[in-house]
Structure formats: C-alpha cells, structure tokens
Amino acid sequence: MEDGRHLIATTLSSSAQIHAKYGGVVPEVAAREHALAILPVVDAVLTESSLTLQDLDAIAVTQGPGLLGALLVGVTFAKTLGAALNIPVIGVHHLEAHLYANALVDALHFPALALLVSGGHTSLLLWRDYLQWELLGETRDDAAGEAFDKGARILGLGYPGGPEIERLARQAEKKSLHLPIANLGDTLDFSFSGVKTATQALWKDHSDEPEEVAYALQQAVIKALVKNVEKALNRYPVEHLYVAGGVSANQALAEALRHLGQVRNIHIHIPPTAYCTDNAAMVAALGYYLWQAGKSMGPFEGPHAVFPLV
Incomplete structure (x- = not known):
C-alpha cells in the first residue's frame, strides 16, 4: 500500500472451506491455518509487487478484535519482521479498518x-x-x-x-x-x-x-x-x-x-465485494494514516481478542 490509497499488490488465503465443514470458525483451526499461510502470503505479495522487504517503511497488522490464536500469529509475525527490519509496526483495529476499504475506491x-x-x-x-x-x-x-x-x-x-x-x-x-x-x-x-x-x-x-x-x-x-x-x-x-x-x-x-x-x-x-469481507488491503490503508500520525505498537503490546471501538 502506498499513500493510504494506492494498492500496489494484494493476495488472499482463505480457510472458509475448512471451517464450513464445522458450520462455523473453529479457533484452533483458524490459528493453525494462519500459521501455515502467513509466509506464503507475504512471499506472494512481494513477488506480485516486485518489491523487497527492505522497501517497506512500516508494517500494519490487525491487533483485534478477533480470535486470539489467529491474532497472535499475525501480531507475532509482524513484530518480529518489524524488529528485523527496524521499521515501525502499526496495530490496527479490525472494525475501523473496514471503513478504510472505501479509501481503496475513491x-x-x-x-x-x-x-x-x-x-x-x-x-x-x-x-x-x-x-x-x-x-x-x-x-x-x-x-x-x-x-x-x-x-x-x-x-x-x-x-x-x-x-x-x-x-x-x-x-x-x-x-x-x-x-x-x-x-x-x-x-x-x-x-x-x-x-x-x-x-x-x-x-x-x-x-x-x-x-x-x-x-x-x-x-x-x-x-x-x-x-x-x-x-x-x-x-x-x-x-x-x-x-x-x-x-x-x-x-x-x-x-x-x-x-x-x-x-x-x-x-x-x-466497497466492491472483495473489500467488504476481511482483507489485508483495508488494514494497510488504515495503517498508513496511523503511521502518518506517529502511531506504532510498543515492545510489550500484543493482540486484543476484545477490542472496543471506544
């Protein structure tokens, strides 16, 4: 994401078909699928964008609300990558991020x-x-x-x-x-x-x-x-x-x-249907504005399964 509106590259890995067998999301399965998918997804989006990790200025990640196991995978990965690259990691509120899906359109x-x-x-x-x-x-x-x-x-x-x-x-x-x-x-x-x-x-x-x-x-x-x-x-x-x-x-x-x-x-x-459901582009869009405002996660901050809007 560039400038909060220009989507350079995006990709999606969904475990919906797996959860459909159970009639709903199973937290342990969701966490495992996140762990399996996160590296391939990052590799895929870097390949699509023709960028490298060194080109990144910041990393945005969903901090909550949601299933703690799945959130922990994302936050741990983002903070580890941010520390290795010495760039800020911005924790994003999942619901507020949905609003910024509209910024991808106009x-x-x-x-x-x-x-x-x-x-x-x-x-x-x-x-x-x-x-x-x-x-x-x-x-x-x-x-x-x-x-x-x-x-x-x-x-x-x-x-x-x-x-x-x-x-x-x-x-x-x-x-x-x-x-x-x-x-x-x-x-x-x-x-x-x-x-x-x-x-x-x-x-x-x-x-x-x-x-x-x-x-x-x-x-x-x-x-x-x-x-x-x-x-x-x-x-x-x-x-x-x-x-x-x-x-x-x-x-x-x-x-x-x-x-x-x-x-x-x-x-x-x-937004178009692809940006109505959960997606990384909306997280990156809100992350940009938080980054511009100087917001970032502290070293001891983690995910929040319950994360009120106010």
Missing part, C-alpha cells in the same frame, strides 16, 4: 456517517475526519451478520450464512411473511437477538417455504439498519454515508441504502 469525504455491519459487530458512527469519529450506536446483542448466520442454521443452510440467506431470499415469490424489528426508542442502537427467535417461530410454521422465511429475515435486518441510518441523518445532515463490513456485500442492503441516498440526496459509498 477519496474519502468528511464529515460522513459510517455503518459498520459484519458477522460480529454492527455500529453506526459519525466520521469527522481521518482517525476521528464518534460512536452513535451499536448492537446490544447479536450483530446483523450473526442474525444471518443463525438464521441460516435454523433453515439448515451452509456456512457462512449471509450469502446463503441472500441466495435463498432471491428465490422468494410471494414475499408475504414478515418478522419484527426491535424498538429501542430514541437511541441509534441495534438489536438482532429477537429476530433470531422470531425466525425460529416463523420457520416452525413455514418450513415448507424456506425462500419466504429467508426473505423475511433479510428484510427485517435491512429495515432495522436503514431505519437507524435515517434517524442518524435527521440528527446529522451529512452528504456522505460509508458502508463497510462483510454484510455490506449484501446486494439487497446496498439497493435499500442507495434508494435512501436518492430520497435524501446523499452519496452512498459501498
């Missing part, structure tokens, strides 16, 4: 609202400038992506659940089933645990209509997300909304937000 515009939607987290932020934001609301229990994953398990679908729910929802014809969304009053918080329970009840009565149940679940999650974005826009009349995280790859959500953008005359920014 220049960022501030102030803006930002909607973070992933398997483990759902947050709404007021993004004032690079490295400057305010948390407006977050999930009180399950995240949006978690609701899709649990819904997929209820319907007997594969892992990861989000793409499976979206695939099935596209096949719905009647679209007559509905699920409730949580009413959290005047806050900008989210709650998706109730929709999981409601999906179980709906599936019990409509197990012969999996497409309709999947559509109802998808619409309930989208409605909850869009509702809070609308409320936030009423309070903070910005001109840009940035969406990030794995769930931002959901095309029905993208269509709903783009429709909102047309109605409210604001610009909706959603």
